[in-house]
Amino acid sequence: GDSVTQMEGPVTLSEEAFLTINCTYTATGYPSLFWYVQYPGEGLQLLLKATKADDKGSNKGFEATYRKETTSFHLEKGSVQVSDSAVYFCALSDPGQAGTALIFGKGTTLSVSS
Amino acid sequence: DAGVIQSPRHEVTEMGQEVTLRCKPISGHNSLFWYRQTMMRGLELLIYFNNNVPIDDSGMPEDRFSAKMPNASFSTLKIQPSEPRDSAVYFCASSLKGSYEQYFGPGTRLTVT
Numbered sequence: 321g322d323s324v325t326q327m328e329g330p331v332t333l334s335e336e337a338f339l340t341i342n343c344t345y346t347a348t349g350y351p352s353l354f355w356y357v358q359y360p361g362e363g364l365q366l367l368l369k370a371t372k373a374d375d376k377g378s379n380k381g382f383e384a385t386y387r388k389e390t391t392s393f394h395l396e397k398g399s400v401q402v403s404d405s406a407v408y409f410c411a412l413s414d415p416g417q418a419g420t421a422l423i424f425g426k427g428t429t430l431s432v433s434s
Numbered sequence: 435d436a437g438v439i440q441s442p443r444h445e446v447t448e449m450g451q452e453v454t455l456r457c458k459p460i461s462g463h464n465s466l467f468w469y470r471q472t473m474m475r476g477l478e479l480l481i482y483f484n485n486n487v488p489i490d491d492s493g494m495p496e497d498r499f500s501a502k503m504p505n506a507s508f509s510t511l512k513i514q515p516s517e518p519r520d521s522a523v524y525f526c527a528s529s530l531k532g533s534y535e536q537y538f539g540p541g542t543r544l545t546v547t
Contacts, residue, residue, distance in 0.1 A: 352534050363438075363525055363538035364477075409477065413534040421467060421490065422536060426476045 322347040324410050326425035333400055333432050341395040341428045343384075343410035351412040353377075353386055353393040354422065358407040367395075367408070400432045436460075438539035440526050446545045452514040455542045458507055459528030467536060468501055468511050469525040477525075483509065495520075516546045 327342040345353065352371045356364040368377030373388035382397045393410060410425040439458040447453055459466050467482040481491040486503045494501070498517070503509040513520055523543050527536040 354534070356538075363540050364527075364536075365538070366535055369535065421479045421482050422534065424477050 322351070322412060322414065322423050324412055324423055324425035326408075326410050326428050328428070329407075330429040330431055333430070335402055335432055335434050336399045337432075339395070339397040339400045339404075339430065341408055341410075341430070343393045343395065343425060345391050345393065345410075345412050347391075347412055350388070351414065353384070354411040354413070355382070355384055355393070355395050356409040356411060356424075358409065358427070360406070364409060400430070402432050402434050405430055405432045438526055438528055438537055440524075440539035440542050442542060443540065444543045444545075446547065447516055448547055449517055450515045451546075452512065453516045453520075453544060453546075455511040455524050455526075455544070457509045457511070457526030457539060459509070459526070460530075460537055461507065462530065463528035463537070464506065464531045465529045465536075466503060466509050467527040467529075468509070469527065470522045471525060471541070472522045480511070513544075516544075518546045520544060521546050 323346045325344050354369045355367040357367045358364045368379040370377040370386035373386050376385045384393050384395045407427045407429050409427045411422040413422050414420045441456045465484050468480040469477055471477045480493045481501045482489055483503045501511045523541045525538050525541045527538045529536045
């Protein structure tokens with residue numbers, strides 16, 4: 321079945337460092353891809369999305385490009401801040417099935433120190 | 435918009451007691467999802483509804499868990515009887531018809547002693 325694999329955490333960086341969190345997926349068809357972020361003590365929030373191959377999602381300085389050839393959707397940010405410390409989840413949706421559940425990865429914890 | 439509302443935010447109960455978690459989805463959203471999050475198992479989908487109808491409850495751990503959605507603006511997740519292994523954060527999420535984007539509530543942290 322469809323699945324999402326994220327890099328193991330935690331990822332520990334200094335402020336202003338470059339961030340990459342790897343995400344690969346297995347799916348039949350062409351799913352939509354998402355990154356969600358969970359700040360301490362809160363629910364998940366949608367960070368960015370891409371709905372088709374070669375689309376780039378971006379928000380708050382984060383970017384991810386939908387790569388069909390490598391089945392990947394890696395999250396990147398050029399300069400992280402302490403406030404970016406959170407858990408990041410990669411997710412995919414069943415194509416053509418809006419209103420169905422998303423399939424989430426296990427999450428990657430990011431810790432940024434000043 | 436108020437977002438997805440969950441209550442209570444924290445619940446501490448003793449083993450064997452009944453627990454009811456509540457969720458109010460965003461107005462106009464027609465899909466509702468219940469998730470459970472633990473350190474060991476991560477984020478798990480328990481059940482979801484479309485137009486108040488349960489679509490997939492294969493993630494519900496066992497018969498002690500039940501969920502209802504009597505109308506478009508309210509859902510409950512009930513655990514009876516509760517056990518210590520049910521301790522987790524329970525999230526409710528909703529989405530708009532035709533959209534894949536889910537909006538999560540703040541969660542209910544359940545502790546069963």
